[in-house]
Amino acid sequence: MTAAVMTDRPAAYAPAGNYKLSAAGLLRSEWTKLWSLRSTWIVLLCAVVFAAGLGALISGTVPSDMEELSGAGMAIDFSMSGVALSSIFIAVLGILVITGEYSTGSIRSTISAAPKRLGVLWAKAAVFGAVVAALFAVMVFATFFLSQALLEGTGMGGVSLSDDGVLRALLGYVAMIVYLALLAIALGAILRNSAGSIGFYIGVIMILPQLATLLPWEWVSDVTPYAPGDVPMTTTLVDTANGTLGLGESWLWMGIWLVVFYGLAAVLLKRRDV
Amino acid sequence: MNGLRTRRSLVDMIEIEHLTKRYGKKTAVDDLTFTVKPGVVTGFLGPNGAGKSTTMRAIVGLDAPTQGLARVNGKHYSEFRSPLTEVGALLEAKSVHAGRSAYKHLLALARTHGIPKTRVQEVIDLVGLHEVAGKRVGGFSLGMGQRLGIAVALLGDPAVLILDEPVNGLDPDGVKWIRLLLKGLAAEGRTVFLSSHLMSELAQTAEHLVVIGQGRLLADTTVEDFIAGDGKSRVRVVSPDAARLAEHLAGPGISIASPEKGVLEVSGTEAAVVGQAAAAHGLVLHELRTENGSLEDAFMQLTADAVEYRQTTEGANR
Numbered sequence: 001m002t003a004a005v006m007t008d009r010p011a012a013y014a015p016a017g018n019y020k021l022s023a024a025g026l027l028r029s030e031w032t033k034l035w036s037l038r039s040t041w042i043v044l045l046c047a048v049v050f051a052a053g054l055g056a057l058i059s060g061t062v063p064s065d066m067e068e069l070s071g072a073g074m075a076i077d078f079s080m081s082g083v084a085l086s087s088i089f090i091a092v093l094g095i096l097v098i099t100g101e102y103s104t105g106s107i108r109s110t111i112s113a114a115p116k117r118l119g120v121l122w123a124k125a126a127v128f129g130a131v132v133a134a135l136f137a138v139m140v141f142a143t144f145f146l147s148q149a150l151l152e153g154t155g156m157g158g159v160s161l162s163d164d165g166v167l168r169a170l171l172g173y174v175a176m177i178v179y180l181a182l183l184a185i186a187l188g189a190i191l192r193n194s195a196g197s198i199g200f201y202i203g204v205i206m207i208l209p210q211l212a213t214l215l216p217w218e219w220v221s222d223v224t225p226y227a228p229g230d231v232p233m234t235t236t237l238v239d240t241a242n243g244t245l246g247l248g249e250s251w252l253w254m255g256i257w258l259v260v261f262y263g264l265a266a267v268l269l270k271r272r273d274v
Numbered sequence: 275m276n277g278l279r280t281r282r283s284l285v286d287m288i289e290i291e292h293l294t295k296r297y298g299k300k301t302a303v304d305d306l307t308f309t310v311k312p313g314v315v316t317g318f319l320g321p322n323g324a325g326k327s328t329t330m331r332a333i334v335g336l337d338a339p340t341q342g343l344a345r346v347n348g349k350h351y352s353e354f355r356s357p358l359t360e361v362g363a364l365l366e367a368k369s370v371h372a373g374r375s376a377y378k379h380l381l382a383l384a385r386t387h388g389i390p391k392t393r394v395q396e397v398i399d400l401v402g403l404h405e406v407a408g409k410r411v412g413g414f415s416l417g418m419g420q421r422l423g424i425a426v427a428l429l430g431d432p433a434v435l436i437l438d439e440p441v442n443g444l445d446p447d448g449v450k451w452i453r454l455l456l457k458g459l460a461a462e463g464r465t466v467f468l469s470s471h472l473m474s475e476l477a478q479t480a481e482h483l484v485v486i487g488q489g490r491l492l493a494d495t496t497v498e499d500f501i502a503g504d505g506k507s508r509v510r511v512v513s514p515d516a517a518r519l520a521e522h523l524a525g526p527g528i529s530i531a532s533p534e535k536g537v538l539e540v541s542g543t544e545a546a547v548v549g550q551a552a553a554a555h556g557l558v559l560h561e562l563r564t565e566n567g568s569l570e571d572a573f574m575q576l577t578a579d580a581v582e583y584r585q586t587t588e589g590a591n592r
Contacts, residue, residue, distance in 0.1 A: 019387040019430060020356045029385040036378035037371065100371060106379070108336060108369040109426060113386045115335040115352035274336040 026114060026123035034127060039096065044135060047089035051136075052143045054082025059147035062154050070155025072163050073238035078156060079147030080140070080173050080236070087180050090132055091201050094184030097128055099194040111274045118266055125185050125262070132181040136174050144170055165238040172235030179232050179254050186261035190268055205229040228257040287311050287465055288333060288434060292342035295328050295489075302328040304489035305342070310467045310482075312433070315460045317480030317497070318469035319573060325489035326469040327365070330438050334363045346434055358387050358430030364423040364437045372412030376403055376422050379411065384429060397425040402451075416443030424452070434465040441475055453479045473573045485573065501566075508541040509548050512561035522551050539565075 034040050058081050062069060069078075098121075101107035114120050144161075151157040161167045184201060191197040209227040212220050224230060225244035234243030234250035243250065288310040295303040303325040310316045320326050331337040332344040335351040343350070346361055354360045370379045380394045398407045401421040406414070411422065420443050427435055437456075441449045456479055460466040470476050476483065476497070483500050485493040493500055513519050516536045523530060528542040540548060545564045552559050 019359050019389050021354075021358070021387050025386040025388050029382045032378060032382040032385055033371075033374070036375065036382065037373045039373060100373075104371045104373075105366060105369045106371040106374075108365055109379070109383055111336060112334050112363055112365070113358055113383050115354070115357050117352075271338075273331075273338060 021114060023119060023123070026119045027127060029113075030120075030123040030127040034097065034131065037100075039100075040093065043089050043093040043096075044131075047086040047093075048135060048139050050089065051080075051082040051086035052139055052146070054085065055079040055143040056146050056150060058082075059156075060150040062151060062156065064154045067155060071238075072156075072159045072166050073169075073242070075148070075151060075156035075159045076144070076166065076169050076236075076238055078151070079144050080170075082143075083140075083173055083177065087177055088202070088206075090177055090181050091184040092198055094128055094132075094181045095188040095197040095201065096194060097124055098185055098188035099192060099197050102192045103194055107274055117269050121185075121189055121262070121265060121269055125182055128185060129178050129182050133174060133178045136177045140170050140173050163238075165240070169236055169238045172232070172237070175235055175254075176232035179258070180229070182258060183228060183261055186258070186265040189265035190261070226253060228261070231257060287347070288436075288467055289343070289345045289348070290329065290333075291345070293329060293332060293339050293344055294341040295325070295332060295337060296340045302489055303332070303339075303486075306486065306489065306491055307342075308484050308491060308494045310465055310484070312465040313460060313463055314481040315456050315466045315468060315479050316482040316484060317476030318467060318484050318486070319473060319476055320469075320471065320486040320492075322471050324471075324486045326471075326486065327438050328489075329486075330363070330365060330436050330467075330469065333436055334361060334365070336365070356387055356430065358383065358389070359432055360430075361434045361436060362427035362430060362432035363435075364420070364427045364440055366423075366438065368411065368414070368419040368423070369426075370411045370419070370422060373410055375408050375410055376414070376425075377407040379422070380425060380429060383426060387430060389429060393429065393431075397428050400428065401425040417445055417448055420444055421448070424455075432464070435459060435467065437466075437468045439469055439471070441470065441472075449475075507564055507566045508539050509543060509545045510561065510563045510565050511538040511540060511548055511552075511559060512536060513538070513552065513557060513559050515557040518555070519548075519552055519557050522555055522557075523548060 055078070059078050062078065101110055110120055111117055148157065148159060151159075159166060161170075183205070184197075187201060187205075188194075188197045191200060205227070206229050209224040209230050212224050225233070231245065231250055231253035234240050234245045234247050235254075237243050240247045245253065290306050290308050293303055293306040294301070306325070306329060318326050318329070328337060329344070332339050333346065333351065334357075345351075346354075351357060351361060370376075374382075377394065377398065380397065381391065383389075384391070384394050398404050401424050403418065403421050403425065406418060411419070414422065420440060424437070424440060427437060435456075440452055440456075444452065456466050456468060460481075468476070468479065480497055483493060483495055483497050484491070485500070511519065514536060516532065516538050520530050520532070520538055523538075523540055523543065528540065531539045533539060545562055549559070549562055551557075552562075
């Protein structure tokens with residue numbers, strides 16, 4: 001009789017599914033999260049339109065008789081003049097990728113699914129970094145060719161990718177914006193508050209180093225090139241001799257700041273209650 | 275076959291050992307120890323601010339204990355290779371980004387574990403959100419938010435379920451639905467741990483009870499025993515000679531209160547004893563009745579004691 005072996009209390013439940021938390025899973029999850037918010041589409045669209053539009057607009061309005069405006073370096077400065085503005089959009093979005101989870105409480109779901117926590121930070125950085133890299137690689141080159149077409153006939157026309165330093169400088173712009181995007185995510189993870197993080201980014205990372213150069217002390221202007229928002233500058237120059245840092249130094253300091261910011265973010269993420 | 279499956283029953287549980295959690299100077303949970311077993315719904319009862327949510331957050335590793343341990347199946351939650359299939363948790367309503375749809379929220383969580391879309395659809399149907407699954411969560415009512423939270427908890431088909439105030443904001447139909455759902459899940463052999471500050475709610479759903487007040491364990495017992503044991507039946511006597519009767523009844527283990535003139539509430543004895551005492555001394559009785567404490571009374575009594583205890587210790591420290 002089967003009834004005889006039945007107990008009044010059944011055996012503990014054993015889940016049937018063979019599911020497992022994985023790094024690939026975390027990446028796919030962050031990908032889903034990023035694109036399932038309307039703000040992502042809007043902000044990325046704004047970033048691309050402003051960067052490309054401003055570059056094209058400025059390039060298109062250069063008078064052909066201004067002899068002093070010439071050379072590949074200046075041509076790229078002109079065509080990429082919208083990238084600085086665009087970087088603010090990207091930084092704000094990067095911050096929101098993580099602070100949005102804290103402000104809405106969805107971080108509790110996220111951390112419950114990935115209780116070791118750090119994987120979430122790496123996945124967010126990897127997904128957002130990759131999206132920004134892909135988008136801005138397209139944007140930077142498209143804007144370059146567009147503005148070159150518009151600059152035809154001026155002193156800044158006729159610049160080609162094979163010219164000395166041009167390709168490297170354009171890739172430098174992509175690197176700079178990816179670096180700032182990654183910095184923004186780490187900053188959001190550290191401060192956990194949208195307004196605070198955006199305020200800190202704009203006030204301390206973007207504006208403070210520029211204001212500080214007005215101070216009368218000499219050491220300040222020696223230090224500001226090493227500020228986290230300023231170190232990528234040299235990578236975007238066609239002639240790196242014009243940079244305050246050397247090219248190698250510029251890359252080195254981007255790496256140092258990322259290690260510092262992510263180190264702090266990781267320690268805090270591990271230690272703080274969610 | 276059967277023997278193979280029962281082996282798991284020994285470990286499928288939540289263990290709280292000497293758990294203490296302080297936020298600054300405030301102690302939210304104070305040296306709490308209990309276990310939650312599979313196969314029954316265990317209620318976690320306590321007034322607001324008693325430390326229920328903190329304890330549940332410690333179980334899923336959101337809060338690190340100041341001291342002590344919270345383990346599931348002998349492991350810390352973060353050690354699991356597939357946390358969502360081990361423990362499903364509903365912690366606070368709307369642990370969701372307001373701008374994301376219910377479906378995408380579930381899908382994002384499912385993807386961390388490689389849980390297929392079919393399972394996402396399954397839990398959406400199970401909690402009755404299919405019509406609004408594509409809408410942004412920001413527009414959800416409290417009840418819809420709770421249903422989504424329950425869908426999240428069930429997503430990994432977990433053996434252990436932890437639900438913090440799941441009936442909050444649900445309409446009567448929803449309350450009935452979740453009651454049946456939880457009982458069904460427990461009957462399948464799962465560990466179901468559910469908190470509430472409403473005794474009446476737990477009385478209808480839970481078999482076992484863990485009661486806390488001010489972060490301390492007050493009772494760890496079955497619902498039946500809780501009502502019978504700690505609910506303390508008492509004898510209500512109405513008599514014009516109440517004061518003299520009280521003198522004759524007084525003794526060790528017996529407490530007598532007089533809520534109004536001519537009325538006695540006697541605990542620690544039985545109606546028959548009171549009646550005999552009155553007869554022996556020729557005292558007139560107008561009423562003699564045994565009052566059984568309800569779960570609510572028992573709960574009130576336990577938590578009132580906990581509050582009192584707290585206040586006197588604080589006074590003494592000053």
